[in-house]
Amino acid sequence: MSETALLEVRGLTVRYAGSLAVDDVSFDVARGPFGVGLVGESGSGKTTIARAIVRLVHVQRGSVRFEGTDVLALRSDVLRRFRQSTQIVFQDTDGTLDPRMRVGSALAEAVTAHRRLARTMVVARVEDLLCEVGLEPEHRRRFPHELSGGERQRVAIARALAVEPRLLVLDEPTSALDVTVQARILELIERLRGARALSYLLISHNLAVIERLCETTVVLYRGRVVETGPTGVLLTRPAHPYTQALRAAVPELERALRRSVSVAPDAPTIAAETTFACRYALRCPLASDRCRSEVPLLREVNGRQVACHHAENAFAQQDPLPALNRKETYS
Amino acid sequence: MKLLIRDLRISFGERTVVALEQLAIDEGEIVGLVGESGSGKSLTALATLGLAEAAGATVEGSIRLNGVELIGLSARRMRDIRGRRIAMIFQNPVSAFTPVSRVGDVFIRALRLHGASRGDANSRAHVALRKTMLSPELLHRYPHELSGGQAQRIAIALAVALRSELLLADEPTSALDVTVQAEIVELLRFLREREGMSLLFISHDLAVVAQLCDRIAVMRRGRAVETGLTGDVLLRPVDSYTRELIAAVPRLGAGKPPS
Amino acid sequence: MTELVTSEVRLMPTSSLLRTVRANPLLGVAAALGLTLVLLALLAPVLAPHPGDAGTATHPLDTFLPPSADHLFGTDPVGRDMFTRVLYGARVSLAVSAVVISLSILIGLPVGVVAGTLGGIADTVLMRITDIFLAFPALLLALALVAVLGPSVTNATIAITITWWPWYARLARGQAASVAGRPFVVACRVLGLSPARTIIRHVLPNSLTPVIVQASADVGGVILTSAALSFLGLGAQDPTPEWGLMVNQGQAYLTTQWWLVTFPGSAILITALAFNLLGDGLRDMLDPRTRARQP
Numbered sequence: 001m002s003e004t005a006l007l008e009v010r011g012l013t014v015r016y017a018g019s020l021a022v023d024d025v026s027f028d029v030a031r032g033p034f035g036v037g038l039v040g041e042s043g044s045g046k047t048t049i050a051r052a053i054v055r056l057v058h059v060q061r062g063s064v065r066f067e068g069t070d071v072l073a074l075r076s077d078v079l080r081r082f083r084q085s086t087q088i089v090f091q092d093t094d095g096t097l098d099p100r101m102r103v104g105s106a107l108a109e110a111v112t113a114h115r116r117l118a119r120t121m122v123v124a125r126v127e128d129l130l131c132e133v134g135l136e137p138e139h140r141r142r143f144p145h146e147l148s149g150g151e152r153q154r155v156a157i158a159r160a161l162a163v164e165p166r167l168l169v170l171d172e173p174t175s176a177l178d179v180t181v182q183a184r185i186l187e188l189i190e191r192l193r194g195a196r197a198l199s200y201l202l203i204s205h206n207l208a209v210i211e212r213l214c215e216t217t218v219v220l221y222r223g224r225v226v227e228t229g230p231t232g233v234l235l236t237r238p239a240h241p242y243t244q245a246l247r248a249a250v251p252e253l254e255r256a257l258r259r260s261v262s263v264a265p266d267a268p269t270i271a272a273e274t275t276f277a278c279r280y281a282l283r284c285p286l287a288s289d290r291c292r293s294e295v296p297l298l299r300e301v302n303g304r305q306v307a308c309h310h311a312e313n314a315f316a317q318q319d320p321l322p323a324l325n326r327k328e329t330y331s
Numbered sequence: 332m333k334l335l336i337r338d339l340r341i342s343f344g345e346r347t348v349v350a351l352e353q354l355a356i357d358e359g360e361i362v363g364l365v366g367e368s369g370s371g372k373s374l375t376a377l378a379t380l381g382l383a384e385a386a387g388a389t390v391e392g393s394i395r396l397n398g399v400e401l402i403g404l405s406a407r408r409m410r411d412i413r414g415r416r417i418a419m420i421f422q423n424p425v426s427a428f429t430p431v432s433r434v435g436d437v438f439i440r441a442l443r444l445h446g447a448s449r450g451d452a453n454s455r456a457h458v459a460l461r462k463t464m465l466s467p468e469l470l471h472r473y474p475h476e477l478s479g480g481q482a483q484r485i486a487i488a489l490a491v492a493l494r495s496e497l498l499l500a501d502e503p504t505s506a507l508d509v510t511v512q513a514e515i516v517e518l519l520r521f522l523r524e525r526e527g528m529s530l531l532f533i534s535h536d537l538a539v540v541a542q543l544c545d546r547i548a549v550m551r552r553g554r555a556v557e558t559g560l561t562g563d564v565l566l567r568p569v570d571s572y573t574r575e576l577i578a579a580v581p582r583l584g585a586g587k588p589p590s
Numbered sequence: 591m592t593e594l595v596t597s598e599v600r601l602m603p604t605s606s607l608l609r610t611v612r613a614n615p616l617l618g619v620a621a622a623l624g625l626t627l628v629l630l631a632l633l634a635p636v637l638a639p640h641p642g643d644a645g646t647a648t649h650p651l652d653t654f655l656p657p658s659a660d661h662l663f664g665t666d667p668v669g670r671d672m673f674t675r676v677l678y679g680a681r682v683s684l685a686v687s688a689v690v691i692s693l694s695i696l697i698g699l700p701v702g703v704v705a706g707t708l709g710g711i712a713d714t715v716l717m718r719i720t721d722i723f724l725a726f727p728a729l730l731l732a733l734a735l736v737a738v739l740g741p742s743v744t745n746a747t748i749a750i751t752i753t754w755w756p757w758y759a760r761l762a763r764g765q766a767a768s769v770a771g772r773p774f775v776v777a778c779r780v781l782g783l784s785p786a787r788t789i790i791r792h793v794l795p796n797s798l799t800p801v802i803v804q805a806s807a808d809v810g811g812v813i814l815t816s817a818a819l820s821f822l823g824l825g826a827q828d829p830t831p832e833w834g835l836m837v838n839q840g841q842a843y844l845t846t847q848w849w850l851v852t853f854p855g856s857a858i859l860i861t862a863l864a865f866n867l868l869g870d871g872l873r874d875m876l877d878p879r880t881r882a883r884q885p
Contacts, residue, residue, distance in 0.1 A: 041508035042479070054780050083782035095773040100795050109791070113781050149368075156777075163781060178367035179535060183579040205509060208581035235583065249513040253580055256541035257562055 006031045006199045012062035021048045023223040032199040037214035044220040046203045050171045054088045084114045087160035091172035093152045097144040104140025110162035129158040150181035168200040219243050222279040229304020239306045239315040241284045286310040333529040339392040349553040361530040363544030371553040372533045376499045381409040415445045418490035422502040424482035428474040435470030459492035480511035497529045549573045617871025623864035631680035643670035644678035644831045664849035675831040682832045687812040694755035702762025707770045724756040732824045746825030765797040807869025810862030
């Protein structure tokens with residue numbers, strides 16, 4: 001946990017509908033360029049964490065420090081001005097832009113949200129932003145419904161960048177897009193990362209996307225961090241049984257063609273699971289009495305942090321993952 | 332040939348949205364229909380069930396189930412076929428069930444609609460649930476009390492209970508967690524082996540299709556640009572769009588994380 | 591299924607407007623009718639054969655004349671030309687509707703939009719105030735007002751407005767609450783835009799559609815209400831040519847001089863019907879679910 005981290009999340013706890021959607025989550029996002037991936041399935045709390053960081057949900061406990069300032073303690077006008085530092089891009093490309101506003105107006109509004117600029121400057125900034133996200137200046141005359149899903153998402157990214165944030169939260173930015181469009185948006189994020197030395201928190205259920213864009217990965221299960229560490233280490237040799245199951249369940253094109261079958265244990269109902277100390281205990285092949293009664297805390301195992309009493313066993317037991325093909329070009 | 336689609340043309344007014352030359356599904360075969368949004372894959376499935384007209388489309392061509400032409404069939408005969416001979420499952424399994432009834436009631440109602448007696452319907456329901464590895468207790472729940480995976484399994488169980496010969500699955504796992512997806516895929520494969528059910532698996536996810544399907548057809552803007560054995564098409568693609576699709580799939584281990 | 595359904599309500603360019611009218615003949619007829627009525631009302635001074643009869647003129651020698659070439663709708667108990675009075679009546683009715691609906695929107699829309707967007711205490715307070723006004727029945731309120739201020743078109747208009755605006759507040763609030771939850775409005779908050787700007791530039795424009803639909807349907811409703819008030823003697827007074835008042839004045843002669851009731855009554859019917867249909871047609875045209883069925 002470096003002192004010079006851009007964002008420090010400590011003990012974040014969010015209650016939702018009677019249960020803890022986020023339970024004591026801590027992680028850092030370093031200064032840019034740096035990407036942190038939040039991985040998890042439904043119910044993992046990853047979206048809630050994203051919204052908590054941009055002050056869209058009420059937090060019960062914990063702190064979110066941006067360059068030392070406790071973001072959660074800010075109010076009204078101070079909060080409003082502070083919002084400039086962190087922006088978010090949503091999953092939903094349909095509703096993300098005001099249908100009655102032209103792209104240019106929406107971007108101009110964002111550009112002038114926190115500072116006054118001469119009209120000509122505003123127009124120039126808008127055009128710069130459009131180019132930066134791979135669109136044409138003429139796109140500023142368009143309405144959202146005249147754009148494709150991918151183009152709308154680019155505009156959403158441009159809008160987020162318009163206020164010059166230091167941290168970008170991307171909540172499943174490509175999940176609603178076609179796979180070819182997805183690839184191009186990921187390229188865009190890579191490019192922006194380099195050009196702006198951007199720090200970002202990328203939320204995704206797609207491990208391959210996380211692997212491509214994030215130095216560090218945080219794996220969430222039912223609101224808790226189960227494993228966190230350098231992405232390469234985590235995804236090639238996961239130590240937590242859940243991360244292993246997740247990794248194994250991802251259908252991979254080349255591996256599938258060689259007909260390898262991966263089956264994960266049945267997912268029981270949510271209520272049953274929360275009575276155990278370790279939330280994964282019900283599904284875990286390594287679960288013992290200790291897991292049911294004693295909450296596993298994050299500890300260092302083989303170069304990353306794992307919250308599992310049997311992490312060493314899990315790490316040792318797993319089959320070494322088959323060598324995956326490098327991305328080939330078919331021509 | 333369980334299902335044979337020939338020269339299918341679906342249009343909205345003057346706009347032709349699907350122009351499918353041929354698509355065939357053999358007895359007990361799993362065929363994948365792959366494409367991005369707007370490719371017409373969902374519409375093709377709806378047309379097979381005679382549901383495309385309800386959305387305002389004009390359907391021409393030939394869709395034969397066991398040699399019997401479905402296009403132009405009377406409404407009554409089409410109703411007979413839906414559910415009983417051809418079943419369909421959708422992307423959002425929870426909303427595929429009416430929210431005001433318990434899932435079990437929907438089940439029994441569907442079975443009785445297709446001629447089963449009350450006792451028969453009950454026992455068939457239980458058998459089907461066993462086959463799909465679900466606890467019969469789930470039948471007492473309302474749809475919103477089920478997880479996505481459970482709801483989808485029940486939808487599949489219904490097809491099994493109805494003894495459908497052909498199952499159309501429209502993005503059945505796209506809205507589910509990846510671990511649950513793996514289970515559903517396994518279940519579908521198991522059903523093909525045990526029940527001999529033919530399956531049309533529609534998806535935008537090439538990797539899942541690769542896992543499950545014997546043959547695939549890649550659709551783009553209403554046309555099938557490439558068809559063949561899964562391994563052939565995905566390992567040695569001929570069409571440029573197919574190659575583009577394959578290249579675009581984010582791969583694990585393909586690129587190192589940034590450092 | 592997602593390929594087939596449009597998810598947004600959009601303003602339509604003129605060319606598709608014509609296409610829509612052809613697809614919704616009802617809308618076309620209603621719009622044409624409504625437009626005609628408005629034109630007739632505006633041009634009444636020009637079109638009416640005996641403009642003075644809409645005011646204080648009386649013709650004791652021409653009372654109770656049946657419809658003829660000279661008096662298309664006959665004459666009333668004091669000899670005034672019914673056709674003229676019905677034409678001028680349109681002015682009164684449509685003016686009352688315009689005032690009531692404009693004021694209702696002017697009051698109700700901001701109240702509703704602010705309540706719907708801000709939620710919490712603001713919402714509770716504003717909506718409870720709205721509920722209080724909703725509780726007033728128009729008739730009783732008019733009665734009370736008239737008892738205090740005396741019967742007139744103006745007082746009837748005030749009474750109707752007081753009972754009418756809460757509906758718009760409710761409508762606007764529902765729509766605003768739904769719009770406020772959409773990603774682009776949430777984005778405004780994250781961008782750091784002021785709540786005022788968010789409401790005025792984003793929530794308000796996107797909340798207008800149901801209000802517009804309701805407004806067009808309400809023209810008919812207001813006309814009926816004001817006619818009812820006048821019929822009961824609580825609104826327009828003689829010599830003001832108001833349709834409801836005319837029906838009141840003619841009801842004693844229903845079986846003998848039928849034209850006294852029939853023409854103003856039909857005017858009420860046709861006008862209310864036209865605008866109700868217009869409202870229906872607009873709703874069909876703007877509702878994303880029914881729009882999806884159009885090619």
